[in-house]
Amino acid sequence: MEDYFRAIGEKPFRAAQVLQWIHQRGVTDFDAMSNLSKALRARLAELGEIRPPEIVVDQLASDGTRKWLMQVDAVNRIETVFIPEEGRGTLCISSQVGCALECSFCSTARQGFNRNLGVAEIIGQLWAAQQALGTETRITNVVLMGMGEPLLNFANVVAAVDLMLDDYAYSLSKRRVTLSTSGVVPALERLAEVTDISLAVSLHAPDNALRDELVPINRKYPLEELLPACKRYVGEGRRKVTMEYVMLEGVNDTPAHARALVKRLAGIPSKVNLIPFNPFPQSPYRCSSPETIARFSEILQKGGLITTTRKTRGEDIDAACGQLVGKVLDKSKRHVRIEAATR
Ligand code: SAH
Secondary structure, eight states, X not given: OHHHHHHTTOOTTXXXXXXXXXXXXXXXXXXXXXXXXXXXXXXXXXXXXXXXXXXXXXXXXXXXXXXXXXXXXXXXXXXXXXXXXXXXXXXXXXXXXXXXXXXXXXXXXXXXXXXXXXXXXXXXXXXXXXHHHOSSSOOOEEEEOSSSOGGGGHHHHHHHHHHHHOXXXXXOXXXXXXXXXXXXXXXXXXXXXXXXXXXXXXXXXXXXXXXXXXXXXXXXXXXXXXXXXXXXXXXXXXXXXXXXXXXXXXXXXXXXXXXXXXXXTTTSOEEEEEEEOOOOTTOSOOBOOHHHHHHHHHHHHHTTOOEEEOOOOOGXXXXXXXXXXXXXXXXXXXXXXXXXXXX
């Protein structure tokens, strides 16, 4: 923004002023920016626009979880979820329209892929959610765990994250912003060079054979590359990577899988977050029973791994993990490919 103001022959400190107007005061009209000269306001209105994503559906779940469907262009819609908890409010945002990866247990994958979201469309979800929530409810945490693979939209995600952390915008602490990735190793290496926000990795399996099947990008970046990259990301300090592990009945949830996971994560500064599988129409899996999840968790904890089980939220409005679908005009032709393959 400073570069932008310099480029149009204005003082760079205008950047901070305009950021505050937009992100802290929710102003979308340049004319309301009273600490700018009338001439500059008119000029900005000519040069640009402040256009947040438009909320087209606003749903409230029985547990207080709220989901918005946001229109980002004529044909595409994305979803954003707010999860209120005691003492904090977490916003789950999307990074792409659909997803190009083909994780077998995720309903976003079924939608196919259209395009990356721009910086404004990513930060705009935070803007629009904060406006919808009003001043009483604060967004204290952001997780990049909505639709899409954030590391495949690297530059835009990083720029939006910078705004989340910026004192003139949302001033969130880097510990309260979490990027979740399926494991795009080269991009993860680059991420470490530009930021140190919290990292979550969709692990889901203790070995390559099973992970190849569940998270196909593993065929390109197997565990021998992913886990050392995770270790390098957190560095020497006390930070840990959150390993996400979806509990699929009879697939990855046996005591043997748990023991293999303990071995696999030895020496990797990590904690495990077990995610009860959320079903969606025609999903080939079922969620592990609460007893199986409890036993799995116990083996991990006995093996020295800090383990938590994610509480499923917003199920009644399909707002839970892996249930976000929006409306994606698929350009990947995946459906055609899948049909051809199964014919
Ligand atoms: N592409 C990124 C961001 C999506 S995060 C990633 O893969 O990490 C969404 C999280 O929910 C991921 O850990 C994903 O594996 C998990 N998930 C996907 N489908 C799910 C489902 N049906 N039930 C539970 N968790 C699911």
